[in-house]
Amino acid sequence: MTADATRARQRLFVSDPITPGCEIELSSEQSHYLEHVMRLKPGTPVKIFNGLDGEWLATINELRKKKGSVAVESQLRAQGTEVGPTLVFAPIKKQRLDFLIEKAVEMGVGRLQPVITQHGITDKVRLDRLQAQVIEAAEQCERLTVPEIFKPVRLLDWVANCPENHHLLFCDETGSGSPIGEVLSQLLAKGAGSAIDNVNVINHALVIGPEGGFSADELERIRKQSFATPVSLGPRILRAETAAIAALTVFQDRLGDWSNQPVTRD
The missing domain is CATH 3.40.1280.10 (SPOUT methyltransferase, trefoil knot domain)
Structure with missing residues (x-):
């Protein structure tokens, strides 16, 4: 596991497909939470997942006025099955x-x-x-x-x-x-x-x-x-x-x- 992955304490669910190098827009609620509750800044590593493509390391691109985005870097965990009742x-x-x-x-x-x-x-x-x-x-x-x-x-x-x-x-x-x-x-x-x-x-x-x-x-x-x-x-x-x-x-x-x-x- 990389140093950035170890530092990525926040984990977010996103609805978009996740691929290496793509940019994903955050919801206004997610942007507000990261900026005003967690006090995070652009450049901070986070983890993202969508229930289909596994878990990925990403970096915050921007956070401003309830608008934000992250840049996807590398996959941390491949998607697995979780077949619960x-x-x-x-x-x-x-x-x-x-x-x-x-x-x-x-x-x-x-x-x-x-x-x-x-x-x-x-x-x-x-x-x-x-x-x-x-x-x-x-x-x-x-x-x-x-x-x-x-x-x-x-x-x-x-x-x-x-x-x-x-x-x-x-x-x-x-x-x-x-x-x-x-x-x-x-x-x-x-x-x-x-x-x-x-x-x-x-x-x-x-x-x-x-x-x-x-x-x-x-x-x-x-x-x-x-x-x-x-x-x-x-x-x-x-x-x-x-x-x-x-x-x-x-x-x-x-x-x-x-x-x-x-x-x-x-």
Whole structure:
């Protein structure tokens, strides 16, 4: 790693293609942040990524009046795959939702799907705000991809349209499911052709209920799906954001990318 790369403490997501020698315009928010919050000057090295072309070293060209640009120099990391599970969750109160989104991105979630449930406390979701939080969390945790966040839909509509090559792990607070770690360990040990075939499953989805829990109708409908498995998160009732983090933690440990090496830092 070069000396400039070591000094590049700020990391930015950009939407443009990244190629050696190109110049990339920064958003007004990025320019303001670099100049007035971080007090950086032209010539300062930064890291940039776009979720497609890997991570690159760049140098700030200019910062003035909410306008700025960077000059791309060399690639630091090639683009890799980050195939995390989908997190299906009911919207919760603002600060707790912020926490859930930030930590889910840090934990390596692949996609975020808000769902409207019968016992949910709200059906209003500001996708622009959540998208900004997703990008900020991806910048901070040094992942190479930015999880996609979908428009909210009703839970039962989402379940009805879910492809059968997806596997739903729904966190059932009624106690009907086996411990999530046990379920995932058994899933990992299963071979091709089993009822839930981990080799051919395209995507796993962790389904977290609202503060009031799933309704009886929702539980019944989900349990009828051949691709759904009820799981338990232990003997205590967890808040929605705690349940999401707990489920993602166990998933990443058993089936996810926690065996991968961390980013090298000099």
